[in-house]
Amino acid sequence: MEQPRLVPIKLDNYKPLREIVFETLREAIIQGRLEPGERLMEIQLAEEMGVSRTPVREAIRKLELEGFVVMVPRKGAYVAGISVKDIVDVFEVRAALEALAAGLAAERATTEELEEMERAVLLNYEVSHGKNIDTLVERDISFHDLIYKASRNQRLVQIVTHLKEQVQRFRTTSLALPGRGRHAVEEHKNIVEAISSRNVELAGSLAREHIDTAEQLFLTAMGEVKEKYD
CATH class of the missing domain: 1.10.10.10 (Winged helix-like DNA-binding domain superfamily/Winged helix DNA-binding domain)
Structure with missing residues (x-):
């Protein structure tokens, strides 16, 4: 229906x-x-x-x-329509913020926060095999919120919050792609492992790669490529 x-x-x-x-x-x-x-x-x-x-x-x-x-x-x-440049602009900003947040979390996350991230990954594994995209999107948002919180940078959190609604337009489409939910959770797992090991550089790099992958998948789904704009 x-x-x-x-x-x-x-x-x-x-x-x-x-x-x-x-x-x-x-x-x-x-x-x-x-x-x-x-x-x-x-x-x-x-x-x-x-x-x-x-x-x-x-x-x-x-x-x-x-x-x-x-x-x-x-x-x-x-x-409002969504142009390829709109998409790339938003993903560029989000990739930088996610990398920063993950790096800071690797430095500052408490033991309790690390355990909460690990629990979130396990829970997300369960929902990633289902077909309820709304639930998967909610869990994805919650996971990233844990990293923002652990960054201990309130300005970063405020900027991310302002950007969140624009990101939401893309997140739902990306996670609805076949197999993306499971791969995204695997990427989350790797990010958490890097944060837990206090590897600032790796955590930031993996977080950036995670968003870059989401961007490429979204652009593919839109049937567009970056070269279509200067």
């Missing part, structure tokens, strides 16, 4: 309505239910979610600030 683009919003959530609408639309864009280039009609979206136009309008403005929506003069709001 095909998943609906949007569902009526339940008003029993503690969050403000405008925030719920924003998160609902952002998730629909990330998951591809609202496709790149699709026009966002306030009335239609409001009807689908069972809300007024005001929170939809506010959500669209916020989505524009985060790069998920583009405003076209005299035409309206559209879901």
